[in-house]
Amino acid sequence: MSYTFNWSVLWTGQAGGWLLDGLITTIEISFLAWWLAVVLGIGSGAMRTAPMAPLRWAAAAYVEFFRNVPLLVWMFFWYFAVPPLLPDTVREWLFDHGAEFWAALCALGVYHGARFSEVIRAGIQAIPKTQFEAAVSTGLTVTQAYRLIILPIALRLIIPPATNESLNLLKNSSVALTIGVAELTFQTRQIETYTAKAFEALAAGTVIYLLLCLTIATLMARVERRFAIPGMIAQGAVGEN
Amino acid sequence: MERIALVLSLIISFAGAYSVQAETTLVKIDKSGTLVIGTRTGSPPFAYVNKNNEWVGFSIDLVEKAILPVLNKKLNKQIKLEKKESAPATRIPLLTSNAVDLIAETMTDTQSRRDSVDFSITFFATGAQFLVKKGSPIKGIQTIAGKRVAAQQGSTNARIIRERAPSAKLLEFPDQPAAFQALTQGQVQAYTNDGIQLAGLKAKAPKPEEWAVVGEFFSYEPYGMALRKGDSDFRQIVNVGLMDAIESGKYFEIYDKWFGAKGEVPYPLASETKRFLQMQVVPK
Numbered sequence: 001m002s003y004t005f006n007w008s009v010l011w012t013g014q015a016g017g018w019l020l021d022g023l024i025t026t027i028e029i030s031f032l033a034w035w036l037a038v039v040l041g042i043g044s045g046a047m048r049t050a051p052m053a054p055l056r057w058a059a060a061a062y063v064e065f066f067r068n069v070p071l072l073v074w075m076f077f078w079y080f081a082v083p084p085l086l087p088d089t090v091r092e093w094l095f096d097h098g099a100e101f102w103a104a105l106c107a108l109g110v111y112h113g114a115r116f117s118e119v120i121r122a123g124i125q126a127i128p129k130t131q132f133e134a135a136v137s138t139g140l141t142v143t144q145a146y147r148l149i150i151l152p153i154a155l156r157l158i159i160p161p162a163t164n165e166s167l168n169l170l171k172n173s174s175v176a177l178t179i180g181v182a183e184l185t186f187q188t189r190q191i192e193t194y195t196a197k198a199f200e201a202l203a204a205g206t207v208i209y210l211l212l213c214l215t216i217a218t219l220m221a222r223v224e225r226r227f228a229i230p231g232m233i234a235q236g237a238v239g240e241n
Numbered sequence: 242m243e244r245i246a247l248v249l250s251l252i253i254s255f256a257g258a259y260s261v262q263a264e265t266t267l268v269k270i271d272k273s274g275t276l277v278i279g280t281r282t283g284s285p286p287f288a289y290v291n292k293n294n295e296w297v298g299f300s301i302d303l304v305e306k307a308i309l310p311v312l313n314k315k316l317n318k319q320i321k322l323e324k325k326e327s328a329p330a331t332r333i334p335l336l337t338s339n340a341v342d343l344i345a346e347t348m349t350d351t352q353s354r355r356d357s358v359d360f361s362i363t364f365f366a367t368g369a370q371f372l373v374k375k376g377s378p379i380k381g382i383q384t385i386a387g388k389r390v391a392a393q394q395g396s397t398n399a400r401i402i403r404e405r406a407p408s409a410k411l412l413e414f415p416d417q418p419a420a421f422q423a424l425t426q427g428q429v430q431a432y433t434n435d436g437i438q439l440a441g442l443k444a445k446a447p448k449p450e451e452w453a454v455v456g457e458f459f460s461y462e463p464y465g466m467a468l469r470k471g472d473s474d475f476r477q478i479v480n481v482g483l484m485d486a487i488e489s490g491k492y493f494e495i496y497d498k499w500f501g502a503k504g505e506v507p508y509p510l511a512s513e514t515k516r517f518l519q520m521q522v523v524p525k
Contacts, residue, residue, distance in 0.1 A: 006356075080422055095389060095428050099411065134409040177394075178419065186394070189330040193395045195358040198334040 001125040004226055009195040010204050022187030023208060029183060030170045036109025037169060040115025042155075046146050048117065049124045059117065066114035071175050076101035079179040103190050104176035112169045119161045123154035156227045167213050183210060254326030255277055264470065266342050266475040272369035278304055284453075285441040286505040287464075288346045296324055299499040300345040300466075303364060306380060308343075308482035315478055328415060329395025333357050336469055343479065347438060349397050357473070360465035361479045362521045364492075366514055368458025369398040370436040372443060374425065374451060374458045379431045381456030385409045391420040391429040398433045401460050417442065428484050436460045440507045457459035482523040492518070 009015055040062075047059035066074070079100060083091050095103065129148060135145035174185035182190075188205035192198040270276050279330055279505060280288040280301055288298035305322060312320050327335050327344060334340045336358055350360040371390075373379045386408045392399035394413040402411055415418040421442055424432045432439070439454045446452055466483075468476055486492040493510070500508040 013489070079428070080426060083428070091427070096410075099428060142504065154423055171256075178415055180391070180414050180419075180423075182413070189394055192333070193400065194353065196333055196351075196354045198330070198357075199337075202334075 005200065006197055007200055009197045009200055014055060015026055015191045018187040018190050019187045019204060022184035025182055026184040029101065030173045033105050033108035034166060034169055037112035037116050039102060040110065040113030041120050044117040045120025045124065046151060048190060050123045051142065063114045063117050066111055070112050071107065071172055072178060074102060074107040075175055075179050100180045103179060104181045108173060112165060116165055119158050122152060123158035124150055125159055127153055156217050156229055157226040159220060163217060169205060170213060171209060268442050270320060270342060270419045272505040273322050275321045276312060277323045277325060277341045279325050279332050279335045279344045281346045282326055284347050284438060285445050286499040299495065302495045304345045307486035308368050308479050309493060311478050311482040329393065336467060343466055347464055348467055349462045351397060359470050359476055360467055362483055363463040364464055364483055365464040366517065367435045367437040367462050368438055369433055369462065370454050370456045371431040371433050372452055372454055372456060375410040375453045377430065379455065379487040382406055382459040385431060388431060391423050391432040393417060393420060393434055397462060398460060402433060437508060440508055444484040470486045485519050488522050
């Protein structure tokens with residue numbers, strides 16, 4: 001009644017190729033969804049602090065709607081509920097060109113955009129109000145003040161929580177397997193199907209996710225050091241220079 | 242590197258915990274008074290949740306009416322039945338980690354699976370086909386080249402499609418409802434699974450007449466109940482339960498309840514399948 005481990009299933013047969021395919025899909029979808037999330041997040045995060053009420057309401061509605069519904073539901077929403085709204089030809093074209101990938105991309109990007117938005121807002125609100133007032137008093141418009149003064153500072157302040165969000169996004173990409181995207185977790189299950197060796201496959205997946213996340217965390221730590229604002233207390237915590 | 246080494250050693254020690262010789266399934270059941278089975282909620286009529294919100298099905302009935310009585314007799318007490326949800330990707334881990342004692346659903350007995358688990362005698366035999374919209378140009382595995390085809394992840398059928406029709410665009414879903422939804426909406430043009438399951442899905446669809454199960458069987462899918470490897474005492478009880486039921490005719494009563502003319506999914510038992518089931522019964 002014991003489970004016999006057979007790690008060789010990971011390098012014999014097609015398992016290695018599948019893991020690589022899965023890894024590539026995971027990186028592709030996470031990378032594209034990350035850009036979508038960052039763009040949406042910066043836009044709506046800035047809007048939430050803007051001195052114009054309708055902008056704040058619109059951004060708050062986006063954030064609360066998208067972050068408070070489970071990601072799994074969003075996957076099904078973009079895959080099953082959105083295509084019927086499209087014209088027939090567009091829909092057929094999409095179905096023939098990996099609709100599940102694009103649906104998962106939208107689900108991940110829009111969901112994490114709402115979460116990024118809060119991170120950005122926190123960054124902006126950490127900046128003293130006087131800085132904004134000083135910017136405007138030099139003759140900058142509100143948009144210019146945000147673009148040239150507020151956002152560049154906020155983006156540098158939020159690197160640690162943004163790293164957190166990015167790692168979450170990467171790991172959440174595994175939810176895409178529910179709509180048939182052949183990403184990393186999907187491929188570990190695939191290996192299980194062919195070899196009936198579930199623990200080995202899962203362990204391989206775990207190690208790959210871990211290495212991927214550690215790499216991202218290390219890169220982000222470098223970015224943080226490189227762009228730290230001189231004179232801020234955070235600099236000491238990060239290390240010399 | 243240190244961190245990686247730490248994690249690897251953690252995983253290995255976690256793995257080691259499972260290779261410890263544990264008590265036999267019979268001792269475990271005797272102690273807890275419960276037989277825990279892993280089964281499904283969305284595979285009518287083998288194991289599903291019906292309109293009255295009851296978790297029932299052909300496979301569950303076989304456990305309750307054929308295997309449980311033999312188990313009760315052997316342990317000389319009333320054993321309770323507990324059901325847990327299992328899916329193709331989780332059923333072997335559930336079994337090997339002792340979370341369940343028996344997988345009773347729609348699991349195909351295969352040689353590679355026999356490396357990890359043991360199987361009972363075959364309690365049902367079917368083969369893979371396709372479910373399509375009525376009037377679809379797809380007529381079987383020869384006509385799916387270039388088409389979008391859904392399969393259930395972890396199933397033997399997906400594997401065969403990949404090998405025999407590599408140009409088909411295969412999309413794998415973790416469960417049957419998602420795959421059927423994709424077929425309904427046109428994300429895929431056909432859904433492949435074991436013929437009997439497709440018949441079940443068709444019968445349960447809002448408009449059964451809109452769907453057709455097509456194609457010759459392109460695989461052989463003998464269903465068995467999976468149990469932990471090397472536990473022959475428990476396997477003997479499961480097998481005796483199934484053999485007694487086939488011999489006494491109880492199996493065919495249960496079959497009729499689910500697959501007879503008035504059953505959930507009318508699917509007459511082919512005479513060769515019946516003969517095959519009977520020939521598995523060894524003399525007492």
